Amino acid sequence: MTSILITGGQGYVGSTLVRQLAARGARVTVVDNGLVPGARICDPLVTHVAGDIREPGEWQAALRGVDAVIHLAAVVGDPACGLDTDLAWQTNYLGTVRVAEACQKAGVTSLVFASTCSNYGATEDDEEVDVWSPLNPQSVYAQSKIMAEHYLLSLGGSALTAHILRFATVHGLSDRMRFDLAVNVMTAHAVTRKEVAVHGGRQWRPFLHVQDAARALQSALGNTSPTLYNCGSGEENYQMAQIGEIIAREVPGTRVVVQEEASDPRNYRVNFERILRARRFQRRLGVIDSVREIRHAMTQGRYLDFADPKYSNYLTAKDKLTTPAATAPTAVARVFSHTTSV
Numbered sequence: 632m633t634s635i636l637i638t639g640g641q642g643y644v645g646s647t648l649v650r651q652l653a654a655r656g657a658r659v660t661v662v663d664n665g666l667v668p669g670a671r672i673c674d675p676l677v678t679h680v681a682g683d684i685r686e687p688g689e690w691q692a693a694l695r696g697v698d699a700v701i702h703l704a705a706v707v708g709d710p711a712c713g714l715d716t717d718l719a720w721q722t723n724y725l726g727t728v729r730v731a732e733a734c735q736k737a738g739v740t741s742l743v744f745a746s747t748c749s750n751y752g753a754t755e756d757d758e759e760v761d762v763w764s765p766l767n768p769q770s771v772y773a774q775s776k777i778m779a780e781h782y783l784l785s786l787g788g789s790a791l792t793a794h795i796l797r798f799a800t801v802h803g804l805s806d807r808m809r810f811d812l813a814v815n816v817m818t819a820h821a822v823t824r825k826e827v828a829v830h831g832g833r834q835w836r837p838f839l840h841v842q843d844a845a846r847a848l849q850s851a852l853g854n855t856s857p858t859l860y861n862c863g864s865g866e867e868n869y870q871m872a873q874i875g876e877i878i879a880r881e882v883p884g885t886r887v888v889v890q891e892e893a894s895d896p897r898n899y900r901v902n903f904e905r906i907l908r909a910r911r912f913q914r915r916l917g918v919i920d921s922v923r924e925i926r927h928a929m930t931q932g933r934y935l936d937f938a939d940p941k942y943s944n945y946l947t948a949k950d951k952l953t954t955p956a957a958t959a960p961t962a963v964a965r966v967f968s969h970t971t972s973v
């Protein structure tokens with residue numbers, strides 16, 4: 632029986648991946664420190680270990696007998712990382728170093744790492760970027776992911792093989808729901824307010840359904856040499872105004888309000904041919920499917936509290952910062968350090 636350890640397995644992508652792997656009969660160990668309110672998937676094949684990736688002593692023993700590690704744990708998103716940049720660097724860069732070292736110590740030979748297309752940042756024109764294109768990160772989130780990639784790529788030649796996937800922006804329903812992701816929150820606004828705001832609108836972004844993101848992580852497990860792929864699909868590159876239009880079509884009566892000023896400097900249109908050719912990875916779902924499933928869930932009365940901070944990595948971290956005991960810049964790091972409740 633395959634045995635996989637997933638860091639950050641209570642998160643948005645992680646909880647979907649845990650379900651998929653357990654359904655396939657894999658034994659799964661989740662290591663998560665509950666930095667954000669997550670979902671613990673209950674299944675006889677799934678074991679949960681409360682632990683911080685920065686402190687391998689808390690979870691190193693769980694690596695015994697593991698075939699591969701899928702490393703998802705991170706402070707995720709530009710806004711959340713901006714709130715406490717120390718914590719972001721410690722987690723996203725140093726945490727990745729710690730995970731790789733722990734793998735090497737335990738004799739695990741395969742490590743899959745979730746990176747991000749945010750690494751491309753602000754591109755100048757509408758040309759597609761690929762893995763060899765210049766990177767122009769706009770945030771500590773992307774900078775820390777790039778440094779983690781560099782470190783993992785430098786392991787080439789060692790017994791540990793790293794497989795890096797630069798994910799498009801993910802969307803869709805998951806056990807741990809996030810409403811700080813563009814498609815999800817814009818759909819929620821359309822359903823509840825009959826209005827969706829588009830900031831700027833011309834900027835390109837690629838998108839990927841959370842079920843497909845989880846499948847892609849599994850497909851990376853079969854690699855025998857180090858790999859770096861963009862993970863998404865060419866036809867799911869959209870300008871943000873197009874996302875507004877798709878949602879307005881699917882949620883009748885929705886008005887699209889375009890605000891001139893783009894609130895996010897990121898603009899990247901990404902080429903995904905390499906993962907298609909090398910891994911035969913093809914998306915099964917698209918933005919339209921997420922809009923429909925979120926609309927359906929909300930019309931059934933679910934997620935009407937979508938604005939609750941628990942669905943947003945930034946608002947969760949901000950809440951922790953504004954608690955009376957936590958006012959210094961590194962307060963989130965202190966509050967979150969060694970958090971084991973989930």
Ligand SMILES: NC(=O)c1ccc[n+]([C@@H]2O[C@H](COP(=O)([O-])OP(=O)(O)OC[C@H]3O[C@@H](n4cnc5c(N)ncnc54)[C@H](O)[C@@H]3O)[C@@H](O)[C@H]2O)c1
Nearest residue numbers: 639642643644663664666667683684703704705745798801
């Ligand atoms: N969601 C997206 O659109 C997207 C896009 C590109 C890349 N990614 C990457 O995919 C991965 C998963 O993202 P997500 O959307 O599921 O985010 P998420 O915030 O829902 O999940 C991250 C998980 O990591 C855990 N975690 C954070 N710090 C930890 C620590 N020090 N020790 C142990 N656990 C810790 C959190 O508690 C959480 O469960 C991340 O690495 C992210 O950078 C996500």
